[in-house]
Amino acid sequence: MSARREVLLWSAQRASAALLALCVTVHLATMIYAAHSGLSAAQILERTRGNLAWLGFYSVFLLAVVVHVPIGLRAVLAEWLGWRGASRDWLLAAFAAVLAWLGARAILGVFL
Amino acid sequence: MSMLQLRVWRGGPRGGEFQSFEVPRQASQSVLDVVTYIQRSLDPTLAYRFACRVGMCGSCAMTVNGVARWTCRTHVDQVCADGRLELKPLANLPVIRDLVADMREFFDKWARARGRFAGRRTRHDDFERVAPESEARRQVDAAIECIGCAVCYSSCDVVAWNPDYLGPAALNRAWTLLRDVRDDAQTERLRAVAGDAGCHACHTHLSCSERCPKHISPTAGIAGLKRAAAAAALWGEL
Numbered sequence: 001m002s003a004r005r006e007v008l009l010w011s012a013q014r015a016s017a018a019l020l021a022l023c024v025t026v027h028l029a030t031m032i033y034a035a036h037s038g039l040s041a042a043q044i045l046e047r048t049r050g051n052l053a054w055l056g057f058y059s060v061f062l063l064a065v066v067v068h069v070p071i072g073l074r075a076v077l078a079e080w081l082g083w084r085g086a087s088r089d090w091l092l093a094a095f096a097a098v099l100a101w102l103g104a105r106a107i108l109g110v111f112l
Numbered sequence: 113m114s115m116l117q118l119r120v121w122r123g124g125p126r127g128g129e130f131q132s133f134e135v136p137r138q139a140s141q142s143v144l145d146v147v148t149y150i151q152r153s154l155d156p157t158l159a160y161r162f163a164c165r166v167g168m169c170g171s172c173a174m175t176v177n178g179v180a181r182w183t184c185r186t187h188v189d190q191v192c193a194d195g196r197l198e199l200k201p202l203a204n205l206p207v208i209r210d211l212v213a214d215m216r217e218f219f220d221k222w223a224r225a226r227g228r229f230a231g232r233r234t235r236h237d238d239f240e241r242v243a244p245e246s247e248a249r250r251q252v253d254a255a256i257e258c259i260g261c262a263v264c265y266s267s268c269d270v271v272a273w274n275p276d277y278l279g280p281a282a283l284n285r286a287w288t289l290l291r292d293v294r295d296d297a298q299t300e301r302l303r304a305v306a307g308d309a310g311c312h313a314c315h316t317h318l319s320c321s322e323r324c325p326k327h328i329s330p331t332a333g334i335a336g337l338k339r340a341a342a343a344a345a346l347w348g349e350l
Contacts, residue, residue: 006307007345010338078308079273 009071016068023061048110055111062103070096113137114195116146116188120158121200124209130198131155137195143183144172146197147211159210167325170261174211175200180266182325202266218262218279225282226304229289230297240294248291255288255333257326264320264330276309280320280330283311287333290340302341302350311337 034044048054070092077083077092118133133154135146144162151158162172167185174183177191177198188197205213233240242249264280265271271279278286286305289295305311314334321329344350 003303003306003310003341004345004348004350006312007341007350010312011342011345075313079270084308 009074012067013071016064016071019060019064020068023057023064026057027061045110050111055107058103058107062100062107065103066096066100069099116192117196118146118150119196119198120147120150120211122158122210123207125207128207128210137188141188143174143176143181143186143188143191143197143199146188147174147183147199159208159212161212168259170259173202173261173263173266175203175266180263180323182261182263185325202262204266204268204271205262213262213266215262218265218281219260221278221282222260222285224304225278225286225310226297226301227282227285227289229292229295231294232296233294242293248293251291251333251336252288255284255328255330258284258328259326261325263323263325267319267323269317269319270313270315274309274313277313278305278310280314280334283314283337284328284330284333287330287336290337299344299349302337302344305337306341306345306350311341314338 039047073095074088074092077088114137116135116137118135119130120133122128122131133150135149135154138145144165147158147160148162151160160172160174162184163169165172165184167182170182172183173180175181176183176186177196179191180202181191183199191197199211201207201211202213205215205218208214258281260281262281264284268277268280270277283305286301290298290301295301307313311334314331316331316335318331321331324330341350
């Protein structure tokens with residue numbers, strides 16, 4: 001893989017990490033609030049259904065996860081198992097697609 | 113007279129084992145003094161490497177009680193509270209014999225990181241003026257005193273995990289050249305040090321900075337290389 005592509009992957013992982021720091025904080029605060037304020041599932045869905053702000057927020061969160069996790073695993077596979085090359089990258093691309101699909105299902109499940 | 117209990121690694125590229133020695137303890141005794149005593153008085157077949165004995169050449173580095181150090185500048189008192197010393201060759205390098213590590217790969221990586229100055233002027237041109245107080249020059253000053261002892265390389269976990277990784281010393285050298293305004297091979301150098309075997313593999317464990325006997329921080333230089341390579345990649349210059 002070219003040096004430029006390696007550097008762009010590294011930059012994408014750092015940028016997505018910064019985004020994740022923000023998203024995880026907001027997500028945790030929201031979960032703690034929802035759990036402590038006694039909201040029922042129906043009340044939570046009432047707030048999230050059709051709410052474009054939450055759709056946008058969790059879409060950004062999901063995008064950050066889909067970018068961050070496979071690139072991190074790529075380094076783990078290289079350093080711990082010595083697995084490099086196209087076969088590893090194709091597997092991780094497939095893993096990213098699965099993450100995106102599962103995440104999109106979860107987001108749309110509370111939006112629609 | 114109190115005695116030091118030594119375990120010294122003996123062997124070659126195919127393996128070896130520890131051999132025990134007893135060495136008289138002296139005042140202000142360096143670890144290199146101990147190794148020299150063994151060779152001169154106990155076992156003349158012990159192989160080790162040294163030259164200057166005063167911390168200038170960087171050739172006497174070994175693993176002393178699990179930590180890579182210059183043996184000439186390490187007093188026994190600093191590292192040996194219980195009267196026991198364990199000496200091994202530097203880690204992350206092949207062994208030639210006993211305490212002598214093969215440094216070829218270490219220096220080959222300096223070449224691979226384009227650690228050679230590439231000037232654009234000839235002897236017919238005037239000197240380039242470099243302001244001593246400029247930021248670039250100060251960054252070079254902070255990193256330039258490396259003498260190539262390989263203590264950082266031996267202490268680096270990433271070298272152990274990824275044998276292709278250029279390592280802290282080669283990357284530190286590349287950083288000093290990247291900040292040298294006279295150098296004319298910056299894009300080629302960034303290409304050489306970017307990516308999986310270069311600066312982006314560094315995990316910022318800081319072992320190199322912690323152990324460097326010259327108190328250089330290769331980690332800081334590697335961070336600078338990462339920033340420069342990221343900027344060059346984003347602008348399509350890499």
